[in-house]
Amino acid sequence: MALPLSSKITIIFSIFTILSTRFVSCNNGRRLNNDPLEAEFNSFSVPLEHSFEVDDVANFEVRGALVLKAGREPSVSLAQQQLSEYDRAKLKEVAAVDGLYRIRVPRVLLQADRQTERLMDGHLTAFVRACAMVESHLSDVITLHTDVAGHLIGVSIVTIPGACRGSEVEDEVDLEAFNTTLSIMAPVNAPGPETALFLERMELETEKKGKNPQEQKSFFAKYWMYIVPLVLFLMMSGAQDPSGGGAGGGAANGGGR
């Protein structure tokens, strides 16, 4: 069942297909321009395996080779073969019975110094519905996830589009080559409370206030030129009355005594 010839070819290809960019879109068999010497230093390859069986019993075969490049910004690339005619027929069959298309990668540690330390036992597996694989014409997006120390912890696969609508697929044209988008994701640093920025903003605001002394003036300071004449006017106009009011008040006071 295995495809020894194609897998060997894939591994040979994989030596050449090395990229330094994080996001790589690899088409089958296309050589990618890079310097193999530089990459050889801290890159290594692991097999990417897949399985699709009508009876849904996992039987993994090599699909391609993942070339992982460790470093501050780990990157990954993939070299893979075309699907053979037999596999194409099988994939369509599996899709017809709504089987699963599974992939797996071995657990590896990216940041290890020696090759022997890199591989750990066990595999990480993921799946997608086989019909989605067929209907998307083998356009899948594979993401590898690492933890803080560079261990590979999970793999995920989705197809674009992801739905199974039952549309016809011509196997010769559409099911030959994988159109894989590959990426490797390290955990993002969650933000802490942003006190520095907040304080900066507060300072800016107080500075702004400080720059505009006009606004800082009190109500009286601003409008004294209107208030003083008004008060004066009131006092002047009231000056005539007090004679009567004052007299009345005086009388009242006097009455009190």
Add this chain to the structure above:
Amino acid sequence: MAKLIFLWLKCLVSCCIVEAVFEDQVGKFDWRQQYVGKIRFSHFDSHVQSSKKVLMATEKNVFAALNTRTGELFWRHVDKTGPEGNIDAFLLHGQDALLVVGNGRLLRSWDISVGGLNWEVVLDSGSFQSACLIGQQDTVKHVAVLKKTVISVHYLSNGHQKWIENLPESENIDYQALYSGGNGEVYVLGIVPHSHIAIVVYSMEDGEIIKQYVNCLCEMYLFIFFQSLGLEVTPHFHPVLVSHQPNAAHQPLSEFLLQLGPEHHLLLQLNSGQMVVLRDFKPVRHMTPVLTSCVFVSESEHNLQIDILLKGLLHLSLFNAETGRRLLDTTQFLSIDPNVGKPESIYVQAFLKKDDSVSYRVLVQTEDHTLTFIHLPGRKLIIEEALSEVVTMEMVELPLTGTQAELEGEFGKKADGLLSMVLKRLSSQLILLQAWVSHLWKLFYDARKPRSQVKNEISIENLSRDEFNLQKMMVMVTASGKLFGIDSKTGSILWKQYLNNVPSNAAFKLMVQRTTAHFPHPPQCTLLIKDKDTGLATLHVFNPIFGKKSHITPPALTQPILQSLMLPLMDQDYAKVLLLIDDQYKVTAFPSSKNVLQQLQETASFIFFYLMDSSQGRLSGYRLRMDLSTEQIWEVIIPTEIQKVVTVKGKRSNEHVHSQGRVMGDRSVLYKYLNPNLLAVVTESTDVHQERSFIGILLIDGVTGRIIHEAVQRKAKGPVHVVHSENWVVYEYWSTKSRRNEFSVIELYEGMELYNSTVFSSLDRPHAPHVLQQSYIFPSAISAMEATLTEKGITSRHLLIGLPSGGILSLPKMFLDPRRPEIVSEQSREENLIPYAPELLIRTEWFINYNQSVSRVRGIHTAPSGLESTCLVVAYGLDIYQTRVYPSKQFDVLKDDYDYMLISSVLFALFFATMISKRLAEVKLLNRAWR
């Protein structure tokens, strides 16, 4: 201008959220019950003759005084949890209670009348062995504390140390006991294993060693001793001696009890070196003496108590110690509830009544942590201390009343002809009419009585759903294995059930398989009890309303259970299907009728589940096969050398999300990523160094195993509290760098357009969501966290946070929103986003439990009510507190003081005004026509 808008925003925010309780609403919608836990030491307050006080020090590190008549707490002191607050010894002398706390770290003296602390001293380090009061010349003025290597004596009045002495040869001799006979000497007893007993006698005055004895420790001697008494003993028996020293200043009573076996007790007397058997208590005529206790009645009479268990009956009687005879009129039979378990410990207080007859009070603690106070005339009081340790709970809707059920039943039945349907309809209408009339009559009748006399007693018979479904049955599972059904409105216990066969380290999971909505079928709850060590599980199926065990036999589970999941599938009797996955990855369905198996076969390829093995960091997904076996479909392995998984949290299955998106400032819609299968996995680093420790958050799809988001919070450590709901995850952690508690919120959005707006499928969602995250400082540690839940999810969400101080904070989710802008823009203002501030403030009006502090909150349970605005909340820990919260205020309820009179009179007035004006207009028209 900006300032004004700020001010306006602040006003808006505070207007939205202010929702404190009015003074007259205190206790109207909420209740609190306080507990102390399982008793370790207890003493009756015999200082005052008529005292109703019992003092207890418990396993939960609580020291409290209870009223023996009402069960109310006089006062309660809750110490630290864990070994630091552990109460090692409790001595009572008059008004003073002496406690040794934290493995001999502290010696405290409490005034028992008010519960105030007299003094506290820090003792020298060393593991605690024993403590005793020391009397001299008829007064007790000192207390001695024995530790592994030292003995110290303190004054009772102020705690000052009188003297401290090192024990001789403490590396060889295991000193264990202290004794003082009231003659100014302190005896310390130590054992050299398999060799001899050493006794050291200290002088009370200056701590000088007066004498030192060494006695041979030989099992043969014991045998000979027992044989001389004419007793036969087995080689491996553990005799327990119970004696009583009424006053530390005097010699203990010469009579004492020896427990030879669980059911064999001896009353012995030591008389000038001679041992005399006064009475032999043996199992006789189905009566087995189980508990004994020595009590002291008065100077003239020495008494002791034997309690005999007789098939569910507790038989209490007092015996005179000098003669060994039973005292008349002190025998009492008490029926013990069959589901409380066996009596575990007993505390007795005997006293002389005014007519010089002997009476007594008893406190019995049973296996299920129930306290029973028994007073002689046959009165008893039961306190369910098991409720101090609630593990999990559910709130179940109450059933309909008979009439409502009748109406429901009418629709439930199959139609059988037009005429019978009409008749049925008429009959049910008649029943409704009758019920309404009787209800009116009751209202009228009650209205004439004064308000205080109207009793609204809830009993299991008249339980029925209220108008807005605000009253529910709280089914609580406690660590001791006792189940309770509590009415959420009053807090009264309606049923209780003790499960005998629960292992001590059991994990519980409570599931509601059938609600009350399917009338002829009774509601059904299933409790999964799993032994944590072996993984073996049992199922207990019961009716949550009445607490009765269901007649349905659950499947026998022979294999350890790894995971259980409740499916939305129902069998023909409307019971949801429970799947149990064992360690062979085989699936057992319950109920497993033909109908269910057929449904399972049809939907098998859509049933996915995940398993978490935290010891290996392995998170794997499985799919069900037609033949109920499973296949692994994905696997994620988180190396345990770096981090260990602490929590895996999914969403609640009964949660509804009303709005699919959020309307932005520019009137576009930001759609939420609402994946019901999303799991939040929290990890903690194994490296605990404060610079390198971190917390990891993984969001994983539970069906496909796809890692949606992976983030690490650096320089942080647990304990982490997580809430996962809608499209957000909120978690709280301790920041080791800044030494403070911080909150972080992650929100997931699909973007400006939905991929598939009709249905969500994990298998068909190729685009990863946008992840937004923001963090805040929180000024307090927290002990539990949960989000509010409402019927339709329209009401805005609040987070309910239990604080160690005892408060329960209702924090609006609005403040934990990663879209809070740093700089205020026109659009964010349009959206009502609060500008970002790094600190979340605790406002006192956000405390939903005002001054009703809830000690040691361990969990908060939220449940929707029939009203969209209202969410029912239960906080449990040492105490239980139930209340309602209204996150968006009561928008669907008229206020209490709503003026019906005014509105109806205005309505009537308007109605009549229209009538009159119409008539007038008609007249006017007619007149005009005549002109």
